[in-house]
Amino acid sequence: xxxxxxxxxxxxxxxxxxxxxxxxxxxxxxxxxxxxxxxxxxxxxxxxxxxxxxxxxxxxxxxxxxxxxxxxxxxxxxxxxxxxxxxxxxxxxxxxxxxxxxxxxxxxxxxxxxxxxxxxxxxxxxxxxxxxxxxxxxxxxxxxxxxxxxxxxxxxxxxxxxxxxxxxxxxxxxxxxxxxxxxxxxxxxxxxxxxxxxxxxxxxxxxxxxxxxxxxxxxxxxxxxxxxxxxxxxxxxxxxxxxxxxxxxxxxxxxxxxxxxxxxxxxxxxxxxxxxxxxxxxxxxxxxxxxxxxxxxxxxxxxxxxxxxxxxxxxx
Numbered sequence: 196x197x198x199x200x201x202x203x204x205x206x207x208x209x210x211x212x213x214x215x216x217x218x219x220x221x222x223x224x225x226x227x228x229x230x231x232x233x234x235x236x237x238x239x240x241x242x243x244x245x246x247x248x249x250x251x252x253x254x255x256x257x258x259x260x261x262x263x264x265x266x267x268x269x270x271x272x273x274x275x276x277x278x279x280x281x282x283x284x285x286x287x288x289x290x291x292x293x294x295x296x297x298x299x300x301x302x303x304x305x306x307x308x309x310x311x312x313x314x315x316x317x318x319x320x321x322x323x324x325x326x327x328x329x330x331x332x333x334x335x336x337x338x339x340x341x342x343x344x345x346x347x348x349x350x351x352x353x354x355x356x357x358x359x360x361x362x363x364x365x366x367x368x369x370x371x372x373x374x375x376x377x378x379x380x381x382x383x384x385x386x387x388x389x390x391x392x393x394x395x396x397x398x399x400x401x402x403x404x405x406x407x408x409x410x411x412x413x414x415x416x417x418x419x420x421x422x423x424x425x426x427x428x429x430x431x432x433x434x435x436x437x438x439x440x441x442x443x444x445x446x447x448x449x450x451x452x453x454x455x456x457x458x459x460x461x462x463x464x465x466x467x468x469x470x471x472x473x474x475x476x477x478x479x480x481x482x483x484x485x486x487x488x489x490x491x492x493x494x495x496x497x498x499x500x501x502x503x504x505x506x507x508x509x510x511x
Contacts, residue, residue: 267319296323373508376401383419432469
């Protein structure tokens with residue numbers, strides 16, 4: 196950022212104590228030398244004899260932004276509670292700020308920025324700056340991260356810009372995507388295939404079927420799919436295939452969203468389960484199905500072949 200296009204910033208504060216005055220100077224020094232803002236401060240202009248009222252008028256008028264450093268004494272003087280001979284400079288500058296806010300509240304609210312140092316509270320901000328209803332800026336450390344919110348107000352660029360809006364569709368007309376054909380699988384087990392499946396007397400043309408041909412293979416069938424937070428609901432039917440060679444088998448189905456498993460669903464022949472799950476905000480979906488072995492085992496020792504399917508799994 197060059198000196199030509201750097202925003203001009205004026206710092207107004209009160210001399211509560213030598214320590215507070217020094218902290219304000221260090222803050223202004225940081226903003227000017229590290230951040231590159233064109234900062235103006237009274238402590239840098241106290242060489243020649245001058246008319247401080249004219250000096251304040253010039254800086255409050257010409258500054259792109261005015262940082263109001265909150266402190267108990269500044270609030271007292273700005274709110275008209277201090278004797279007229281105490282902190283005349285702060286009282287004069289606060290009077291000008293009040294006048295500007297009265298003249299054009301919307302515009303000047305964006306220009307006058309209350310800053311709260313560590314150990315200070317919102318109650319130290321002058322009342323006319325509306326500390327509880329307008330943005331204020333806590334600066335806990337003199338670092339780029341510590342002034343990120345303040346810089347966002349000065350540059351007009353928020354810390355987290357609003358993302359581009361996707362195409363909106365009416366709730367009743369949301370596009371449907373089949374998990375069998377519409378989206379690529381990130382990974383899947385070897386014995387899973389896509390095809391038609393009949394479950395509980397209904398034929399589902401776009402199904403994910405798990406029907407291994409031989410024992411010794413992984414008895415867990417799964418597919419993983421990237422959602423990219425683009426979908427709201429998952430619907431499907433989970434069940435044992437109607438033409439299963441072993442009609443007495445029990446199937447277990449489970450859905451994982453971003454690695455977090457949902458409760459298992461247990462089905463049997465003629466007793467399928469309908470799935471309707473909210474997937475809003477999910478990045479990755481994993482569908483699992485398996486048939487336990489004789490002792491509930493689903494590892495290599497499981498010898499009973501599963502005959503299961505996710506019927507027409509669909510994203511909306």
